[in-house]
Amino acid sequence: MRLLLLCLTASLFLTGCRQEIKIDYVAEKTGSFSKAAISGPHPKATEVGLEVLKNGGNAIDAAVAMQFAMAVVYPRAGNIGGGGFLVYRDKDGNTDALDYRERAPAAASRDMYLDEEGDVIPGLSTRGHLAVGVPGTVAGIEAMHKKYGSKPWAELVAPAIKLAQTGYRISQAEVNRLKRYHTDFKAFNTTTPFSDSTMVEGQLLKQLNLAGTLTRIKEKGKAGFYQGKTAELFVEEMKSGGGLITKKDLADYEVSWRTPIRKEYKEYSILSMPPSSSGGVALAQMVEMLEPFPLSDLGFQSTASAQLTVEVMRRAYADRAEYLGDSDYYHVPIDSLLNDDYLAGRMADYRPDSAGSSDFIGAGLATIRESYETTHISIIDAEGNAVSITTTLNGNFGSKVMVDGAGFFLNNEMDDFSAKPGVPNMFGLVGKEANAIHPGKRMLSSMTPTIVEKDGEIFMVLGAPGGSTIITAVLQTFLNVVEYGMPLADAVNAPRFHHQWLPDVIVHEKAALGNGVKEELIEMGYTLREVNSMAVIKALQRLPDGTLVAAADERNADDDVAGY
Numbered sequence: 001m002r003l004l005l006l007c008l009t010a011s012l013f014l015t016g017c018r019q020e021i022k023i024d025y026v027a028e029k030t031g032s033f034s035k036a037a038i039s040g041p042h043p044k045a046t047e048v049g050l051e052v053l054k055n056g057g058n059a060i061d062a063a064v065a066m067q068f069a070m071a072v073v074y075p076r077a078g079n080i081g082g083g084g085f086l087v088y089r090d091k092d093g094n095t096d097a098l099d100y101r102e103r104a105p106a107a108a109s110r111d112m113y114l115d116e117e118g119d120v121i122p123g124l125s126t127r128g129h130l131a132v133g134v135p136g137t138v139a140g141i142e143a144m145h146k147k148y149g150s151k152p153w154a155e156l157v158a159p160a161i162k163l164a165q166t167g168y169r170i171s172q173a174e175v176n177r178l179k180r181y182h183t184d185f186k187a188f189n190t191t192t193p194f195s196d197s198t199m200v201e202g203q204l205l206k207q208l209n210l211a212g213t214l215t216r217i218k219e220k221g222k223a224g225f226y227q228g229k230t231a232e233l234f235v236e237e238m239k240s241g242g243g244l245i246t247k248k249d250l251a252d253y254e255v256s257w258r259t260p261i262r263k264e265y266k267e268y269s270i271l272s273m274p275p276s277s278s279g280g281v282a283l284a285q286m287v288e289m290l291e292p293f294p295l296s297d298l299g300f301q302s303t304a305s306a307q308l309t310v311e312v313m314r315r316a317y318a319d320r321a322e323y324l325g326d327s328d329y330y331h332v333p334i335d336s337l338l339n340d341d342y343l344a345g346r347m348a349d350y351r352p353d354s355a356g357s358s359d360f361i362g363a364g365l366a367t368i369r370e371s372y373e374t375t376h377i378s379i380i381d382a383e384g385n386a387v388s389i390t391t392t393l394n395g396n397f398g399s400k401v402m403v404d405g406a407g408f409f410l411n412n413e414m415d416d417f418s419a420k421p422g423v424p425n426m427f428g429l430v431g432k433e434a435n436a437i438h439p440g441k442r443m444l445s446s447m448t449p450t451i452v453e454k455d456g457e458i459f460m461v462l463g464a465p466g467g468s469t470i471i472t473a474v475l476q477t478f479l480n481v482v483e484y485g486m487p488l489a490d491a492v493n494a495p496r497f498h499h500q501w502l503p504d505v506i507v508h509e510k511a512a513l514g515n516g517v518k519e520e521l522i523e524m525g526y527t528l529r530e531v532n533s534m535a536v537i538k539a540l541q542r543l544p545d546g547t548l549v550a551a552a553d554e555r556n557a558d559d560d561v562a563g564y
């Protein structure tokens, strides 16, 4: 018995009994804090962010340190080989937005994923070297630090280097995930990432090549990524797998500072991301279309409120497909899309007793084959500065290509372009000219980093990974709080549904639309499909007495909150 107990209690060494190994963190799902709070995707990353905040760093400092830490401890989506978006509101109410989305390389062309017959070649934009867009993450992190950071750069990169050098203990879920992608890793890399097939729960995962790259970034800032040794390794990797990205593409990468989308909804003011994300425009359109209706009287996921919300989603995603793309390359008519009269007109044909209809474009393939991998952090610091950042490689581990010798995964973000009008991408989203491929252009995103104000103060900070379901998850979480009166954790964890115009299907989690609502929707003419996973919200709420409530989503075991 004693021996058994010894074996069961935490020995990290082989003792003659089975090696007992444990992960050294626990994810906290909710918390209330008086000064500062974080909601993020992994306890090791929130630990890093919390330390920065406690040492007097501001929300941007914490976000800088966390993003690098996430590239180490959350490699399926945390990244330096991808891109992201920041929505920022400082303690005085000044707002800003940073677009550090990937860009198409100079050699990219409109039909690069089509065969001779003009059909999309399956897999070309989702896996392997051709799927990779020029990463923006390191340039983005440096830009936000230069404009708003307060702590020295090197101090903020250091925790990630330490995590990569000394390692962190992986959970069983991480072991399973690394094993699940092993075949892909092998197929798209000369040196297979995480090739150790004996990997077990609690094993220390060290990433020495990644530590080397992070050290170059620590010493040289973005030049440690876009130039010098990292750039050389990157371009070698591209050449070895038929990728397009050159040294010039890397050296030419620029971020864009943008003005956040702002939309009033009752006594709330919603700030979110403008193009090259569709998130802010679609969210603003949806709340404007919903505002005239008595949502709280209709009740949470009643047949009436669900049907209304679905019809609003349908209209917003139809506009997304037609009009939205990188506004640096295509005129996106944002003012018209957000015009109150236009949006009132959009609902003129809404009928509360029957299903609307999407124009069908021969797509309908939209099984969402990839998992919903992107990631998000929400931070409020002790001064009241707020950060909402969503960052991604697109799919789980992006293109599955790791830069040999540099230790980081590359995105498969090129799939977010419209490879061919009307043909769905891996999220089932269709697009047209607005989102066609063009050298230098950013692919359209659904990422929706959002900050909500009430009475001139911060009210909520939220966002999520989840591909096309991000925008509707942010909408529903916001409505759960402000219309259905839910405490934040309940709002985050409530079951959700989603409609994206095409395919003309309501996808929903198992527990959503219960009590006969599904049946009534089918009766009205809707098609429903149950899915296992949806967007994973990370949210903060400031209560009237100043208490900061943090909630992490139960949908991801590692989602974690921290604060003080």
Ligand code: GLY
Residues within 6 Å of the ligand: 374, 392, 393, 394, 395, 413, 416, 444, 445, 446, 447, 467, 468
């Ligand atoms: N890659 C997912 C998105 O940006 O929407």
